[in-house]
Amino acid sequence: MAKSHVKRVVLDILKPHIPNALEFAQRLAQVGEDYHVSLTVLEIDEATQTIQIEVTGDSINFEALQLTINEMGGSLHSIDVVEVSSQPTSDTQHQP
Amino acid sequence: MNLLNESRELLHLARAHGIARRYFVVNGFDGALTMLGLIIGFLLSPPTSLSLMLNACLGAAIALGMSGISSAYISEVAERKLALSKLEESMIKDLQDSAHGRAAKWVPFIIAVVNGAAPLFVSLCIISPLWLANAGISLFVQPLYLAVILAFLLIFMLGVFLGRIADISWVHSGIQTVVIALTTTALIYIFTG
Numbered sequence: 575m576a577k578s579h580v581k582r583v584v585l586d587i588l589k590p591h592i593p594n595a596l597e598f599a600q601r602l603a604q605v606g607e608d609y610h611v612s613l614t615v616l617e618i619d620e621a622t623q624t625i626q627i628e629v630t631g632d633s634i635n636f637e638a639l640q641l642t643i644n645e646m647g648g649s650l651h652s653i654d655v656v657e658v659s660s661q662p663t664s665d666t667q668h669q670p
Numbered sequence: 671m672n673l674l675n676e677s678r679e680l681l682h683l684a685r686a687h688g689i690a691r692r693y694f695v696v697n698g699f700d701g702a703l704t705m706l707g708l709i710i711g712f713l714l715s716p717p718t719s720l721s722l723m724l725n726a727c728l729g730a731a732i733a734l735g736m737s738g739i740s741s742a743y744i745s746e747v748a749e750r751k752l753a754l755s756k757l758e759e760s761m762i763k764d765l766q767d768s769a770h771g772r773a774a775k776w777v778p779f780i781i782a783v784v785n786g787a788a789p790l791f792v793s794l795c796i797i798s799p800l801w802l803a804n805a806g807i808s809l810f811v812q813p814l815y816l817a818v819i820l821a822f823l824l825i826f827m828l829g830v831f832l833g834r835i836a837d838i839s840w841v842h843s844g845i846q847t848v849v850i851a852l853t854t855t856a857l858i859y860i861f862t863g
Binding site: 593 | 761767769
Protein backbone atom coordinates (compact mmCIF):
# COMPACT_ATOMS: atom_id res chain seq x y z
CA MET A 575 0.00 0.00 0.00
CA ALA A 576 1.28 3.47 -0.86
CA LYS A 577 2.39 5.76 1.94
CA SER A 578 0.74 9.19 2.07
CA HIS A 579 2.45 12.46 2.93
CA VAL A 580 0.70 15.67 3.94
CA LYS A 581 2.10 18.42 1.70
CA ARG A 582 -0.08 21.39 2.61
CA VAL A 583 -2.61 22.30 5.30
CA VAL A 584 -4.62 25.46 5.83
CA LEU A 585 -5.79 25.86 9.43
CA ASP A 586 -8.20 28.22 11.12
CA ILE A 587 -6.87 29.07 14.60
CA LEU A 588 -7.93 31.23 17.53
CA LYS A 589 -4.92 32.48 19.47
CA PRO A 590 -4.09 34.99 22.24
CA HIS A 591 -2.36 38.24 21.19
CA ILE A 592 0.86 36.92 22.74
CA PRO A 593 2.86 35.36 21.14
CA ASN A 594 2.35 37.74 18.23
CA ALA A 595 1.81 36.66 14.61
CA LEU A 596 5.53 36.73 13.80
CA GLU A 597 6.56 34.64 16.83
CA PHE A 598 3.63 32.25 16.25
CA ALA A 599 4.57 31.64 12.61
CA GLN A 600 8.26 31.26 13.47
CA ARG A 601 7.53 28.63 16.13
CA LEU A 602 5.36 26.67 13.70
CA ALA A 603 8.03 26.85 11.00
CA GLN A 604 10.53 25.40 13.51
CA VAL A 605 8.41 22.24 13.90
CA GLY A 606 9.79 20.82 10.65
CA GLU A 607 13.01 21.35 8.75
CA ASP A 608 11.48 22.39 5.44
CA TYR A 609 8.20 23.96 6.58
CA HIS A 610 7.01 27.10 4.91
CA VAL A 611 4.44 28.98 6.98
CA SER A 612 2.15 31.72 5.78
CA LEU A 613 0.00 33.46 8.41
CA THR A 614 -2.94 35.76 7.79
CA VAL A 615 -4.73 37.62 10.60
CA LEU A 616 -8.45 37.42 9.84
CA GLU A 617 -9.94 39.07 12.90
CA ILE A 618 -8.72 40.86 16.02
CA ASP A 619 -10.70 40.91 19.28
CA GLU A 620 -9.86 42.38 22.67
CA ALA A 621 -7.79 39.40 23.86
CA THR A 622 -7.68 37.08 20.86
CA GLN A 623 -6.92 36.88 17.15
CA THR A 624 -8.41 34.60 14.53
CA ILE A 625 -5.70 33.60 12.12
CA GLN A 626 -5.35 31.42 9.06
CA ILE A 627 -2.17 29.42 8.80
CA GLU A 628 -0.93 27.74 5.66
CA VAL A 629 1.85 25.24 6.17
CA THR A 630 3.64 23.58 3.28
CA GLY A 631 6.35 20.99 3.50
CA ASP A 632 7.56 17.70 2.13
CA SER A 633 5.95 15.65 4.89
CA ILE A 634 4.01 17.65 7.48
CA ASN A 635 3.74 16.18 10.98
CA PHE A 636 0.24 17.35 11.84
CA GLU A 637 0.31 16.12 15.47
CA ALA A 638 3.50 18.07 16.15
CA LEU A 639 1.93 21.18 14.60
CA GLN A 640 -1.16 20.81 16.79
CA LEU A 641 0.96 20.32 19.93
CA THR A 642 2.89 23.52 19.17
CA ILE A 643 -0.35 25.43 18.56
CA ASN A 644 -1.70 24.23 21.94
CA GLU A 645 1.62 25.00 23.64
CA MET A 646 1.36 28.61 22.48
CA GLY A 647 -2.19 28.83 23.84
CA GLY A 648 -3.86 28.55 20.43
CA SER A 649 -6.98 26.61 19.62
CA LEU A 650 -7.44 24.81 16.30
CA HIS A 651 -10.93 25.58 15.00
CA SER A 652 -10.91 23.85 11.65
CA ILE A 653 -8.76 22.25 8.99
CA ASP A 654 -9.82 24.15 5.87
CA VAL A 655 -7.54 22.74 3.18
CA VAL A 656 -5.43 19.58 3.04
CA GLU A 657 -3.14 18.40 0.28
CA VAL A 658 -1.85 14.86 0.54
CA SER A 659 0.23 12.91 -1.95
CA SER A 660 1.01 9.25 -1.94
CA GLN A 661 4.38 7.71 -2.54
CA PRO A 662 4.71 4.10 -3.54
CA THR A 663 6.45 1.98 -0.91
CA SER A 664 9.42 -0.19 -1.95
CA ASP A 665 7.12 -3.31 -2.08
CA THR A 666 4.71 -1.70 -4.54
CA GLN A 667 7.58 -0.33 -6.62
CA HIS A 668 8.90 -3.84 -7.33
CA GLN A 669 5.54 -5.35 -8.25
CA PRO A 670 5.37 -6.50 -11.89
CA MET B 671 16.26 24.26 27.25
CA ASN B 672 18.11 25.43 30.33
CA LEU B 673 16.49 27.21 33.28
CA LEU B 674 17.78 30.66 32.30
CA ASN B 675 16.43 30.43 28.74
CA GLU B 676 13.10 29.06 29.98
CA SER B 677 12.83 31.93 32.51
CA ARG B 678 13.70 34.47 29.81
CA GLU B 679 11.08 33.02 27.47
CA LEU B 680 8.37 32.99 30.15
CA LEU B 681 9.19 36.60 31.10
CA HIS B 682 8.99 37.51 27.41
CA LEU B 683 5.66 35.73 26.98
CA ALA B 684 4.23 37.42 30.08
CA ARG B 685 5.75 40.72 28.90
CA ALA B 686 7.24 40.93 32.42
CA HIS B 687 10.81 42.03 31.64
CA GLY B 688 9.91 45.64 32.41
CA ILE B 689 8.23 44.68 35.68
CA ALA B 690 11.24 42.65 36.84
CA ARG B 691 13.60 45.49 35.89
CA ARG B 692 11.43 48.05 37.71
CA TYR B 693 11.26 45.87 40.83
CA PHE B 694 15.04 45.43 40.73
CA VAL B 695 15.68 49.19 40.66
CA VAL B 696 12.92 50.17 43.11
CA ASN B 697 13.89 47.57 45.71
CA GLY B 698 17.61 47.94 45.15
CA PHE B 699 17.13 51.63 45.86
CA ASP B 700 15.09 50.75 48.96
CA GLY B 701 17.89 48.52 50.22
CA ALA B 702 20.58 51.14 49.55
CA LEU B 703 18.68 53.98 51.27
CA THR B 704 17.75 51.80 54.25
CA MET B 705 21.39 50.80 54.78
CA LEU B 706 22.52 54.40 54.29
CA GLY B 707 19.99 55.51 56.89
CA LEU B 708 21.11 52.87 59.38
CA ILE B 709 24.78 53.67 58.89
CA ILE B 710 24.27 57.46 59.19
CA GLY B 711 22.25 56.70 62.34
CA PHE B 712 25.19 54.74 63.76
CA LEU B 713 27.61 57.55 62.82
CA LEU B 714 25.47 60.06 64.73
CA SER B 715 25.05 57.79 67.76
CA PRO B 716 27.52 57.12 70.57
CA PRO B 717 30.14 54.53 69.51
CA THR B 718 28.88 50.98 69.64
CA SER B 719 30.36 47.59 68.87
CA LEU B 720 30.92 46.57 65.26
CA SER B 721 29.09 43.27 65.70
CA LEU B 722 25.99 45.07 66.99
CA MET B 723 25.98 47.39 63.95
CA LEU B 724 26.57 44.45 61.62
CA ASN B 725 23.73 42.45 63.17
CA ALA B 726 21.34 45.39 62.95
CA CYS B 727 22.20 45.99 59.26
CA LEU B 728 22.11 42.27 58.43
CA GLY B 729 18.74 41.93 60.15
CA ALA B 730 17.35 44.84 58.14
CA ALA B 731 18.82 43.41 54.90
CA ILE B 732 17.25 39.98 55.48
CA ALA B 733 13.91 41.60 56.39
CA LEU B 734 14.02 43.70 53.20
CA GLY B 735 14.78 40.58 51.16
CA MET B 736 11.95 38.58 52.73
CA SER B 737 9.55 41.49 52.39
CA GLY B 738 10.49 41.85 48.72
CA ILE B 739 10.01 38.15 47.98
CA SER B 740 6.71 37.71 49.80
CA SER B 741 5.01 40.94 48.74
CA ALA B 742 5.91 40.53 45.05
CA TYR B 743 4.95 36.85 45.03
CA ILE B 744 1.53 37.38 46.61
CA SER B 745 0.60 40.32 44.37
CA GLU B 746 2.03 38.80 41.18
CA VAL B 747 0.28 35.43 41.72
CA ALA B 748 -3.04 37.25 42.07
CA GLU B 749 -2.39 39.41 38.97
CA ARG B 750 -1.21 36.49 36.80
CA LYS B 751 -4.11 34.26 37.88
CA LEU B 752 -6.58 36.97 36.99
CA ALA B 753 -4.92 37.59 33.61
CA LEU B 754 -4.88 33.85 32.84
CA SER B 755 -8.51 33.31 33.77
CA LYS B 756 -9.53 36.31 31.60
CA LEU B 757 -7.56 34.86 28.70
CA GLU B 758 -9.11 31.41 29.27
CA GLU B 759 -12.53 33.03 29.17
CA SER B 760 -11.75 34.71 25.85
CA MET B 761 -10.24 31.53 24.38
CA ILE B 762 -12.97 29.30 25.89
CA LYS B 763 -10.16 26.90 26.70
CA ASP B 764 -8.12 25.65 29.64
CA LEU B 765 -4.61 27.09 29.21
CA GLN B 766 -2.94 25.46 32.24
CA ASP B 767 -0.84 23.16 30.02
CA SER B 768 0.20 25.92 27.64
CA ALA B 769 3.11 28.34 27.89
CA HIS B 770 0.61 30.89 29.26
CA GLY B 771 -0.24 28.51 32.14
CA ARG B 772 3.46 27.94 32.87
CA ALA B 773 4.09 31.69 32.77
CA ALA B 774 1.25 32.31 35.24
CA LYS B 775 2.86 29.77 37.56
CA TRP B 776 6.55 30.71 37.26
CA VAL B 777 6.66 34.43 36.45
CA PRO B 778 5.48 35.46 39.97
CA PHE B 779 8.26 33.29 41.41
CA ILE B 780 10.93 34.81 39.13
CA ILE B 781 9.75 38.36 39.85
CA ALA B 782 9.63 37.62 43.59
CA VAL B 783 13.24 36.39 43.53
CA VAL B 784 14.35 39.56 41.69
CA ASN B 785 12.34 41.72 44.07
CA GLY B 786 13.84 40.10 47.14
CA ALA B 787 17.38 39.58 45.88
CA ALA B 788 17.87 43.21 44.77
CA PRO B 789 17.66 44.86 48.24
CA LEU B 790 19.46 41.93 49.87
CA PHE B 791 22.34 42.04 47.38
CA VAL B 792 22.66 45.85 47.51
CA SER B 793 22.50 45.83 51.32
CA LEU B 794 25.12 43.09 51.63
CA CYS B 795 27.44 45.05 49.31
CA ILE B 796 27.03 48.19 51.45
CA ILE B 797 27.64 46.46 54.77
CA SER B 798 30.58 44.41 53.46
CA PRO B 799 33.16 46.83 55.05
CA LEU B 800 31.56 46.23 58.48
CA TRP B 801 31.73 42.51 57.89
CA LEU B 802 35.37 42.68 56.75
CA ALA B 803 36.35 44.83 59.74
CA ASN B 804 34.49 42.46 62.06
CA ALA B 805 36.47 39.57 60.57
CA GLY B 806 39.69 41.38 61.53
CA ILE B 807 40.64 42.65 58.07
CA SER B 808 42.14 46.15 58.27
CA LEU B 809 40.64 48.70 55.87
CA PHE B 810 42.18 51.95 54.63
CA VAL B 811 39.08 53.93 55.72
CA GLN B 812 36.86 53.51 58.78
CA PRO B 813 34.28 50.78 57.94
CA LEU B 814 31.24 53.04 58.51
CA TYR B 815 32.61 55.75 56.19
CA LEU B 816 33.53 53.11 53.59
CA ALA B 817 29.95 51.77 53.83
CA VAL B 818 28.61 55.30 53.22
CA ILE B 819 30.87 55.66 50.14
CA LEU B 820 29.68 52.27 48.84
CA ALA B 821 26.04 53.24 49.43
CA PHE B 822 26.45 56.46 47.42
CA LEU B 823 28.31 54.57 44.68
CA LEU B 824 25.58 51.93 44.37
CA ILE B 825 22.85 54.58 44.43
CA PHE B 826 24.68 56.42 41.63
CA MET B 827 24.97 53.17 39.66
CA LEU B 828 21.25 52.46 40.05
CA GLY B 829 20.64 55.95 38.65
CA VAL B 830 22.99 55.23 35.75
CA PHE B 831 21.11 51.97 35.08
CA LEU B 832 17.79 53.87 35.07
CA GLY B 833 19.25 56.46 32.70
CA ARG B 834 20.37 53.79 30.26
CA ILE B 835 16.92 52.14 30.33
CA ALA B 836 15.17 55.44 29.69
CA ASP B 837 17.82 56.37 27.10
CA ILE B 838 18.51 59.68 28.81
CA SER B 839 21.79 61.13 30.09
CA TRP B 840 23.22 58.59 32.55
CA VAL B 841 25.17 61.36 34.32
CA HIS B 842 21.96 63.33 34.90
CA SER B 843 20.10 60.24 36.09
CA GLY B 844 22.98 59.19 38.35
CA ILE B 845 23.25 62.65 39.90
CA GLN B 846 19.47 62.69 40.42
CA THR B 847 19.60 59.54 42.57
CA VAL B 848 22.65 60.82 44.47
CA VAL B 849 20.73 64.05 45.25
CA ILE B 850 17.94 61.88 46.73
CA ALA B 851 20.52 60.06 48.88
CA LEU B 852 22.03 63.40 49.98
CA THR B 853 18.56 64.72 50.91
CA THR B 854 17.93 61.54 52.93
CA THR B 855 21.25 62.01 54.73
CA ALA B 856 20.43 65.66 55.45
CA LEU B 857 16.99 64.72 56.84
CA ILE B 858 18.56 62.10 59.11
CA TYR B 859 21.06 64.72 60.36
CA ILE B 860 18.25 67.22 60.98
CA PHE B 861 15.97 64.82 62.85
CA THR B 862 18.53 62.73 64.74
CA GLY B 863 21.64 64.90 65.01
